[in-house]
Amino acid sequence: xLRAVAWVPWSLCRPSAGLSVRMHSSVxxxxxxxxxxxxxxxxxxxxxxxxxxxxxxQDGANVVISSRKQQNVDRxxxxxxxxxxxxxxxxxxxxxxxxxxxxxxxxxxRWGGIDFLVCNAAVNPLVGSTLGASEQVWDKILSVNxxxxxxxxxxxxxxMERRGSAAVxxxxxxxxxxxxxxLGAYNISKTALLGLTRTLALELAPRDIRVNCLxxxxxxxxxxxxxxxxxxxxxxxxxxxxxxxxxxxxxxAGLVAFLCSPDASYITGESIVVAGFSPRL
Numbered sequence: 001x002l003r004a005v006a007w008v009p010w011s012l013c014r015p016s017a018g019l020s021v022r023m024h025s026s027v028x029x030x031x032x033x034x035x036x037x038x039x040x041x042x043x044x045x046x047x048x049x050x051x052x053x054x055x056x057x058q059d060g061a062n063v064v065i066s067s068r069k070q071q072n073v074d075r076x077x078x079x080x081x082x083x084x085x086x087x088x089x090x091x092x093x094x095x096x097x098x099x100x101x102x103x104x105x106x107x108x109x110r111w112g113g114i115d116f117l118v119c120n121a122a123v124n125p126l127v128g129s130t131l132g133a134s135e136q137v138w139d140k141i142l143s144v145n146x147x148x149x150x151x152x153x154x155x156x157x158x159x160m161e162r163r164g165s166a167a168v169x170x171x172x173x174x175x176x177x178x179x180x181x182x183l184g185a186y187n188i189s190k191t192a193l194l195g196l197t198r199t200l201a202l203e204l205a206p207r208d209i210r211v212n213c214l215x216x217x218x219x220x221x222x223x224x225x226x227x228x229x230x231x232x233x234x235x236x237x238x239x240x241x242x243x244x245x246x247x248x249x250x251x252x253a254g255l256v257a258f259l260c261s262p263d264a265s266y267i268t269g270e271s272i273v274v275a276g277f278s279p280r281l
Contacts, residue, residue, distance in 0.1 A: 035060030043121030047221035051249035057085035066092035119149035145189035201269030217275020243276035
């Protein structure tokens with residue numbers, strides 16, 4: 001635990017200037033600590049997911065990226081392959097059973113197994129009151145954000161167990177600790193992931209599979225623009241924000257790479273906040 005706490009501020013305290021994805025990829029010397037391992041990252045064609053896929057590949061992993069739209073998958077794969085990284089992609093709507101099964105089949109056909117699963121895919125079809133959400137909205141949020149990581153992992157579990165020393169990273173949100181009214185049911189789905197992390201960590205520890213959770217704060221992505229483009233919200237948020245900047249996707253990617261690495265081999269069941277401050281004691 002102490003190693004994780006000591007490690008996180010290093011990535012958080014990097015200067016914000018020049019934090020574009022392209023610049024990061026061009027100046028970072030690869031460590032190859034994940035060489036020959038295989039990683040699946042859902043929701044990984046933009047934002048935090050893409051940054052995670054890039055970092056895992058830079059560290060030597062063979063990475064499978066996915067999202068719901070073919071053109072987004074093609075664009076992300078082309079960009080990462082142009083950097084000399086070992087990646088492939090497939091369309092996967094994680095809320096659909098047939099897509100999850102196709103994703104697993106694609107990974108096994110290409111690389112024969114999997115070592116790391118990063119569940120980043122999420123939806124929030126409603127900005128507004130929790131009680132204003134329809135049953136359809138509730139079903140969509142819970143299906144994609146909460147059920148799909150467990151269902152996808154259940155398909156991959158026997159293949160991860162055979163490889164040994166596997167790792168799962170679920171991606172929650174600071175809204176799990178500090179709910180925002182605008183995010184309604186989404187807050188609840190991300191809180192549920194904290195419980196899913198703890199439960200899966202207990203279940204899978206005997207199988208040599210670690211499960212941890214990334215809890216991003218306000219990160220500058222298209223997904224979060226409803227918040228980070230809101231000046232009133234940002235000014236209020238800065239009262240708690242100790243590092244006076246909006247986070248970048250790369251701030252999250254380094255933590256995920258660490259949690260998948262041998263350096264984190266004795267860490268499981270943790271939810272680690274990457275937000276420029278800590279919402280907990």
